[in-house]
Amino acid sequence: MRPPCRPLPADGRFLQAIAPTPLVPVRLDPEGPTIWCKLEFLNPSGSTKDRIARYMLEKAWRLGELQPGGEVVEASSGSTSIALALASAQMGVRFTAVMPEGVTDERVLTIRAYGGDVVLVPRAEGVRGAIAKAEQIARERKAFAPRQFENPDNAEAHRVWTGQEILSQIPGGLVHGVVSGVGTGGTVVGLYQAFAEAGCPVTAFIARPIAGLGCDIECCSFSPRVPGVVDGMSKLYRDSDMPGRVELDVSDEEAMCTARALIRRGFPVGPSSGLNYVAAVEASRRLGPGAQVVTVFPDRMERYFSTELIQHRPAPPRVVA
Numbered sequence: 202m203r204p205p206c207r208p209l210p211a212d213g214r215f216l217q218a219i220a221p222t223p224l225v226p227v228r229l230d231p232e233g234p235t236i237w238c239k240l241e242f243l244n245p246s247g248s249t250k251d252r253i254a255r256y257m258l259e260k261a262w263r264l265g266e267l268q269p270g271g272e273v274v275e276a277s278s279g280s281t282s283i284a285l286a287l288a289s290a291q292m293g294v295r296f297t298a299v300m301p302e303g304v305t306d307e308r309v310l311t312i313r314a315y316g317g318d319v320v321l322v323p324r325a326e327g328v329r330g331a332i333a334k335a336e337q338i339a340r341e342r343k344a345f346a347p348r349q350f351e352n353p354d355n356a357e358a359h360r361v362w363t364g365q366e367i368l369s370q371i372p373g374g375l376v377h378g379v380v381s382g383v384g385t386g387g388t389v390v391g392l393y394q395a396f397a398e399a400g401c402p403v404t405a406f407i408a409r410p411i412a413g414l415g416c417d418i419e420c421c422s423f424s425p426r427v428p429g430v431v432d433g434m435s436k437l438y439r440d441s442d443m444p445g446r447v448e449l450d451v452s453d454e455e456a457m458c459t460a461r462a463l464i465r466r467g468f469p470v471g472p473s474s475g476l477n478y479v480a481a482v483e484a485s486r487r488l489g490p491g492a493q494v495v496t497v498f499p500d501r502m503e504r505y506f507s508t509e510l511i512q513h514r515p516a517p518p519r520v521v522a
């Protein structure tokens with residue numbers, strides 16, 4: 202039997218409201234289309250994952266699966282761990298992130314800044330090793346495991362929240378194309394459902410970063426240069442129903458260059474925003490003039506300070522005689 206629905210803690214620390222993030226029209230190429238971009242990097246912990254972290258923990262709290270003084274454990278080296286660390290701190294529960302060795306210092310330090318613990322598994326064990334370790338910790342400590350790759354509340358957060366914001370922000374409430382890379386698939390599945398249920402004639406476009414380099418991370422046949430976007434991990438995505446969805450391959454180099462161009466336009470984003478923007482331009486070209494195409498800028502550039510996004514060496518300036 203389900204435990205009784207419990208009220209949320211009313212002490213003001215709990216998951217402060219996340220204001221609607223702006224939806225802005227962006228055109229990098231003066232000849233190219235305008236893309237509607239949702240600035241999700243403006244969420245409190247710096248990514249769109251604040252929404253799913255809040256939504257999944259709130260649900261678990263109400264159902265009594267997460268108790269006062271309890272613990273949350275998740276296998277994620279990405280933005281979800283950072284967002285869960287903040288949401289857990291706000292709820293006054295403990296948080297442990299499990300991830301493979303080799304993740305950037307920025308990520309580990311950000312989780313620790315929010316009071317979370319980080320458990321590292323050997324790099325060779327990869328994402329699967331991290332998931333197995335997180336399951337073990339959850340069992341042993343009776344911790345709540347959100348399991349973002351299979352938790353329907355992940356997509357649900359975007360369906361009832363991010364998607365409704367976009368519908369109220371975009372002219373005429375009309376979306377023809379929604380574009381995103383897939384990590385868990387929560388973003389694209391939830392947004393697609395929101396737009397389809399609102400009666401929009403919407404097509405989902407899945408951005409796939411294709412590696413110019415090899416990939417040494419287990420479970421990932423996509424480019425490691427675009428963290429957060431992986432291939433074949435997500436049950437949520439595999440089980441989803443998005444008729445007519447289109448997969449678009451994007452060179453990882455173009456994704457990186459576009460992210461840098463966006464940064465210099467005033468959008469301090471990470472690589473997956475570049476990926477999404479490039480794919481959205483192609484989606485717009487395929488849908489034709491007048492189509493309103495939406496994409497998401499998922500996270501912030503500060504998360505990539507030690508990576509080639511920022512550390513690359515631009516070509517030296519040309520010598521002018």
Ligand code: PMP
Nearest residue numbers: 383384385386387388429473499
């Ligand atoms: N970009 C970044 C930076 C991410 O961390 C993620 C999620 N891991 C995604 C894109 C993909 O989003 P989703 O998990 O909703 O498919």
